[in-house]
Amino acid sequence: MVAVRETQAVATQLEVLLRPSRRDALPEHTHYADTGCDLHPSCLSCPLVRCRYDEPGGARKLLSEARDRSIVGLQRQGSSINVIARRFGVSRRTVFRVLARARSLPAGEAGAEAAG
Helix, strand or coil: CHHHHHHHHHHHHHHHHHCCCCCCCCHHHCCCCCCCCCCCCCCCCCCCCCCCCCCCCHHHHHHHHHHHHHHHHHHHCCCCHHHHHHHHCCCHHHHHHHHHHHHHCCHHHHHHHHHC
16 A cells, blocks of 8 residues: 555656646746847847837837937927938938827826937
C-alpha cells in the first residue's frame, strides 16, 4: 500500500515536471530575448512612451504626436500655416487637420498637447 502511494507521488512529480509551460507564465519563468525593433535595438531602453506594437496606430502615430504638439505650439505663437507646413515637410491640409484635432480635444488635453 505504501509502495503504491510512493509510486503515485513520484508519477505526480514527473507529470508536473513534464507539463508544458503556460502561455501566461510569470516573466521570471520565461525566456525573454530583448531584440528591439526597427526603431530601437533594445525594448528595455527604448525612448518611446509605449511600444510601437502596443499602440493602435503603430510607430507612425507615436512619432507624429510630437510633431503635432510642435505644430499646435507654433500656431499659438503666431506662425503662419505656410511656414509651419514647410518646417515639417507636410502639406497645408495636414497642418489644418492637426489644428482641428487639437481644437476638438477637451481643454485640459489640448493644453497638454501644446505644452508637450
